[in-house]
Amino acid sequence: MRTKLTGLLISVLTALTLAGCDNGSDHVLQGWVEAELIFVSPDEQGRVETLKVREGDHVKKGEVLFTVDDDLQKADMAVRNTAVVNAQQSFDRAKELLKSSAGTQKTYEDAEATLRQAKANLEWAQTRLARRNAYSPGDATVEQIYYRPGETVPAGRPVVALLPPSNLKFRFFAPQAVLPGIQFGETVGVSCDGCEKGLTAKVSFIARSAEFTPPVIYSLEERAKLVFLIEARPEQPEKFRVGQPVTITLPQETRK
Numbered sequence: 001m002r003t004k005l006t007g008l009l010i011s012v013l014t015a016l017t018l019a020g021c022d023n024g025s026d027h028v029l030q031g032w033v034e035a036e037l038i039f040v041s042p043d044e045q046g047r048v049e050t051l052k053v054r055e056g057d058h059v060k061k062g063e064v065l066f067t068v069d070d071d072l073q074k075a076d077m078a079v080r081n082t083a084v085v086n087a088q089q090s091f092d093r094a095k096e097l098l099k100s101s102a103g104t105q106k107t108y109e110d111a112e113a114t115l116r117q118a119k120a121n122l123e124w125a126q127t128r129l130a131r132r133n134a135y136s137p138g139d140a141t142v143e144q145i146y147y148r149p150g151e152t153v154p155a156g157r158p159v160v161a162l163l164p165p166s167n168l169k170f171r172f173f174a175p176q177a178v179l180p181g182i183q184f185g186e187t188v189g190v191s192c193d194g195c196e197k198g199l200t201a202k203v204s205f206i207a208r209s210a211e212f213t214p215p216v217i218y219s220l221e222e223r224a225k226l227v228f229l230i231e232a233r234p235e236q237p238e239k240f241r242v243g244q245p246v247t248i249t250l251p252q253e254t255r256k
Contacts, residue, residue, distance in 0.1 A: 027252075031172025033244040037143060038167070039158035042068045043131050047152050048159060055145055059136040065160050068153070070132040077125040080118070087111070087118040140164040143242075168237040170201055172248045173211070173227040182206060182250065188232055189249035192240070199239060201232035201248075 046068035053065055094111035097103025140162035147159045170190065174182060182203060190199045207229040232248070234240055 027178065027250045029172045029174060029248045029250070031170045031246050031248050033240045033242055033246060034169055034171050035143070035163050035242045036167040036169065038137060038140065038162040038164065040065055040134050040136070040160045040162060041156050041158045042134065042153060043155060044068075044073075044128070045152065045155045046070075046132065048147050048149050051145065051149050051159075053142045053145070053160065055142050057142045059140055059142060059162070061136055061138045063136045065134045065136055065142075066147075067134070068132045070129055073125065073129040073132060077122070077129055080122040080125040084115070084118040084122050087115040091115045134159065136162065138162075138164050163242070165237040166233070168234055168240060168242070169204065170232045170234065170246055170248065172230055172232075172246075174230050174250075176210065176226045176228065178250060179206075179228050182230065186251065188251065190232075190234065190246050191249070192244055192246045195239060195246075199234070199236060201234045203230060204233045205229075205231035 048066055049069050050067045051065075052063075052067075053059060059065065091108075091111040091114070094103055094108045098105065098108045142160060143163045144161040145159070146157070146161070147153045153159055184203055184206060186203045187200050188203060190201050191197075210226050210228055240246070
């Protein structure tokens with residue numbers, strides 16, 4: 001559904017851009033707000049036990065988002081811990097035997113290697129257990145929740161989608177006639193229905209490949225319909241919402 005909506009937005013906004021060019025107002029372009037979501041998922045399959053957030057919540061970096069059942073991980077850690085205890089005893093015995101010349105250097109080295117491996121296995125088990133708790137990687141807003149407590153989530157499947165403020169961006173199309181005047185990092189004006197005055201964004205991406213509206217014919221008439229995708233990052237992202245239509249005003253020097 002989101003893909004279809006994005007495609008429709010691109011088609012409509014491209015048409016609006018071209019219409020603006022025909023009217024000689026190609027310095028004013030139509031765009032929309034898009035998000036780069038962060039999807040938080042468990043490393044291994046499990047059942048969601050607790051969900052600490054709701055859609056729309058603001059979370060801080062390091063805050064717990066959800067937990068997944070950890071029975072298997074706790075059992076594995078117990079086994080690994082027992083292996084470390086046994087390996088430590090074997091190492092201590094080999095060390096004493098070596099000191100009294102009743103043991104060999106090889107036996108001591110083998111016991112030492114076994115102890116190192118057992119400790120590494122225990123650390124791995126501890127990491128698996130710790131990762132049954134999912135933490136927010138940064139300050140963000142909870143945009144969507146895909147699994148609820150009691151539901152089983154596969155490994156790598158997102159449970160929560162987060163949107164950090166810096167991950168909002170504007171997308172719009174510029175005609176080739178004004179493209180040379182748009183520079184990476186340049187400030188553009190942004191306006192929308194109900195928005196305050198003076199909002200701006202910085203150009204963060206300029207496509208190297210052009211896009212046409214059909215039919216794709218290389219003629220003087222159709223070349224006027226050549227447009228390039230441009231992205232800009234808002235300097236006040238908290239002022240906008242995902243999917244919101246916006247009007248981009250290019251700097252004076254880019255105007256025809």
